[in-house]
Amino acid sequence: MTDTVTGAVSGTLAPPAAVPGTPVRRSSAPPGTVVRHRTRRLAPGRRLPYSRLAGPLLLLLVWSLGSVTGVVDPRVLPAPWTVVHTGAHLWVSGTLRTDIATSLWRAAQGFAIGLTVGVVLALVAGLSRTGEALIDGTVQINRSVPTLGLIPLFILWLGIGETFKVAIIAIVVYIPIYLNLYSALAGIDTRYVQLSEVLRLSRWQFIRQVVIPGSLPGFFVGLRLGVTGSWLSLVVLEQINATNGLGYMMFQAQNYGQTDVIVLGLLIYGIFGFVSDSVVRLLERRVLAWRHSLSS
Amino acid sequence: MAALLEQLAPSSSVRIGGLTRSFGERVVLDGVDLEIPPGQFVALLGHSGSGKSTLLRAIADLDHGASGSGELLAPERVSVVFQDSRLLPWRRVLDNVVLGARGKDDEGRNPVERGLAALAEVGLAGRERAWPSQLSGGEQQRAALARSLVWEPELLLADEPFGALDALTRIRMHTLLRELWERHRPSVLLVTHDVDEAVVLADRVLVLDGGRFSLDLTIGLDHPRSYRDPRLAEYREQLLSALGVDQDDNHPAKEATA
Incomplete structure (x- = not known):
């Protein structure tokens, strides 16, 4: 990163190692030597294609090696191919297909409701003082109550069927979406407000062309948290109160000591989470093309 | 209403009479009178906090938080350029x-x-x-x-528009602004604290001090003006002393007496 201008070295009391033409380390350069620093690049370099897969693939490799060499006890963690084999078996002759479909449907419903509610509440609270007064405090209280703690109450209210599961997922999803979108809407730069006044924008134009586009970065932060949250709550819900779905499948496997089925369920959850997060990222990159940051 | 008043006073683009603006206890504009004829290029100088931006905001109708009184007449089409x-x-x-x-x-x-x-x-x-x-x-x-x-615009309000630019870019922007003015002839009110910018660009320079104008100087030199023109020095000196900057010992007398 640093190199010495050799001409200057040869002219001063250079240590014997510093033969002209040989790179001299900065620490060994005598005082008075001209040391030229190259600028260190602080931003990470270009992103490699598919680099986000590298970590998971490495993990898979370590897991496979552990299984092949016998370091990992198959009763603790079955080999990857065992899990794949179990998956294929359950897909063809078991309930895996319906379990996946059920889980996906629950997550999708909860997410869609949570997204809608979060966006609508944030818009009302972020764009009108009345809305803010009525909604924001209420949501802040709701936020501080652990949502999963509401499960017993919701079961009593809504029964143990699908409704309560979807409701819990929706709550977990709407909170981060609301919080981030609301703070982005409320925190719109006053300089842009002033500009809009000078340009005589109507209230609708101001909202449509300044406030909403300006709050999209915040919205995407909330959206990603919401997507993750929907999977997270799904896992919990399906393991405690379900008769089908991936979590139920894993719960049953626990009773019969089928480690491979548990690992299979975890893998599928992981893949769902990874894929949905990637979709949101892709969408974010499209929509926020005007942003030039480290992640672009 | 505004259009009617404009018809009554076609000789001026901006007319301000006894304009007062204050924020809480602090009086920022203390009875300002100003008339800008159509197409005049005016620069407004003053220390930070002298009320330059407050005056500009008042004309641009952007001063929602301030209380005040006075007569203010501005054209229909006003544009604002910010810093x-x-x-x-x-x-x-x-x-x-x-x-x-x-x-x-x-x-x-x-x-x-x-x-x-x-x-x-x-x-x-x-x-x-x-x-x-x-x-x-x-x-x-x-x-x-x-x-x-x-x-x-019939009136262009500019609030230190070149304050954040480097010196060379600023000179190029001065030329551009003057060219645009020649072509479109709006009235211009340029808020600045750069004395050189004011004397090179404007036909008239106002100095705002303590909420009132302390100097109203007409600069009768032809355009384009050169930054090297020695005749600018005289105007510059007048403006600097109006701003309380003593050219000999180079420390602001204003600060010492205040």
Whole structure:
């Protein structure tokens, strides 16, 4: 990163190692030597294609090696191919297909409701003082109550069927979406407000062309948290109160000591989470093309 | 109402009488009188906190938080250029320039046509599709000027528009602003604390001090003016002493006595 201008070295009391033409380390350069620093690049370099897969693939490799060499006890963690084999078996002759479909449907419903509610509440609270007064405090209280703690109450209210599961997922999803979108809407730069006044924008134009586009970065932060949250709550819900779905499948496997089925369920959850997060990222990159940051 | 008053007083673009503005206990403008004839290029100098920006905001009708009184008459079409370009980062340059513009002008051009013409005028032809973040500071300020042109203003208010630019870019922007003024002839009120900028650009320089004008100086030199013109020195000296800057010992007497 640093190199010495050799001409200057040869002219001063250079240590014997510093033969002209040989790179001299900065620490060994005598005082008075001209040391030229190259600028260190602080931003990470270009992103490699598919680099986000590298970590998971490495993990898979370590897991496979552990299984092949016998370091990992198959009763603790079955080999990857065992899990794949179990998956294929359950897909063809078991309930895996319906379990996946059920889980996906629950997550999708909860997410869609949570997204809608979060966006609508944030818009009302972020764009009108009345809305803010009525909604924001209420949501802040709701936020501080652990949502999963509401499960017993919701079961009593809504029964143990699908409704309560979807409701819990929706709550977990709407909170981060609301919080981030609301703070982005409320925190719109006053300089842009002033500009809009000078340009005589109507209230609708101001909202449509300044406030909403300006709050999209915040919205995407909330959206990603919401997507993750929907999977997270799904896992919990399906393991405690379900008769089908991936979590139920894993719960049953626990009773019969089928480690491979548990690992299979975890893998599928992981893949769902990874894929949905990637979709949101892709969408974010499209929509926020005007942003030039480290992640672009 | 405003149009009627304008018909009664066609000789001035801006007319202010006894304008007072205060924020809480602090009186920022203390009975300001000002008349700007149509097409006059006025620079407004003053220390920070002297009320320059408050006056500009009052004329631009942006001073919601202030209380005050007085008569204020401004034209219908007013454009404002800020110190920062204030381009919306999520809109491309052309979309920023035409933001809020609607309807056709006298020549029947729609906003986009006017925007393209304005961008060409400030030397940004070909950058219409760029994002604001892809422009340099000077280019962003050019785009801001183009945005104000689209409105075909009768009055252009500029709040230290070149304050954040480097010295060379600033000189180039001075030339551009003067050219645009020659072509469109709006009245201009340029708030600045750069004495050189004021004497090179303006036909008339006002110094605001303690909420009132302490100097109203007409600069009778032809354009284009050179920064090297020795005749500017005299005006500069007058302005600096009005601002309380002593040229001999170079420390602001204002600060010492205050």
